[in-house]
Amino acid sequence: MGHGWEGVVLKLMRGKDFRFTVTGTEAVGDRFHRVHFTDGGMLAQTGAHPTMWVRVWFDNAGKPHQRAYTLVDPDPANGTFSLEFALHEGPACDWARAARTGDTIEATLQGTGFTTPEPAPGRIVAVGDPASLPAINSLLDALPGVPATVFFETGHPSDAELPFRLDPDHHELRAIPRENGGARLVAEVKAALPALIGDPTTAYVWIACDTATTRTLASYARKELALAKDRVNALGYWRATA
Structure with missing residues (x-):
């Protein structure tokens, strides 16, 4: 399958193409689906870093359709990783539901990166939702022992069953139902953030929600709380349609 104009642009931006092979699948609750892969040589070339993601190509009625997914437990030595799909309607989730051992899929590595904050965070404040849970888990795994408060926007009662990797000695989870297009999450984070960040030179705020919430x-954090640019990592993971 060709990758259309998006694929051309990614090539111009030095994107690297790989083919992944499915080695197994598993359901994680009723709204999360995990697919295991061999990496087609990717990790041997690139290594792995926290929150690392790839653009995976799916067929959408004969047209190329790409979505970005965070690698779960990447293992460069064995060339393996998993992807987790927060299930909804669409070609990516349709593919994940139907995936079987031996199936292959194409992906492009371009745009991913992570810089470990220096000085080390006194506390991580992470804001996300089911779409960004794999990245949140990756971040917490990368900074073990660092206290963290996770604001997690939920849209369904079964979100409590998602595969959080929380250390009860260091991590606090604040689950917030999605209301008014993310307005409740915004209000609760704004109310809590000044007290949570402590010393602004060691604060670290990581945000990955819908684009509008992330931007707000x-x-x-940057303008009102005056956190330095390198102490705030923000990326909109999806666009709300309502």
């Missing part, structure tokens, strides 16, 4: 909270 990142602006608040």
Whole structure:
């Protein structure tokens, strides 16, 4: 399958193409699906870093359709990793539901990166939702022992069953139902953030929600709380349609 104009642009931006092979699948609750892969040589070339993601190509009625997914437990030595799909309607989740051992899929590595904050965070404040849970888990795994408060926007009662990797000695989870297009999450984070960040030179705020929410909270942290650019990592993971 060709990758259309998006694929051309990614090539111009030095994107690297790989073919992944499915080695197994598993359901994680009723709204999360995990697919295991061999990496087609990717990790041997690139290594792995926290929150690392790839653009995976799916067929959408004969047209190329790409979505970004965070690698779960990447293992460069064995060339393996998993992807987790927060299930909803669409070609990516349709593919994941139907995936079987031996199936292959194409992906492009371009745009991913992570810089470990220096000085080390006194506390991580992470804001996300089911779409960004794999990245949140990756971040917490990368900074073991660092206290963290996770604001997690939920849309369904079964979200409590998702595969959080929380250390009860260091991590606090604040689950917030999605209301008014993310307005409740914004309000609760804004109310809590000034007290949570402590010393702004060691604060670290990581935000990955819908694009509008992410933009609003990142602006608040940088402009209202005066956090330095390198102490706020923000990326909109999806666009709300309602």
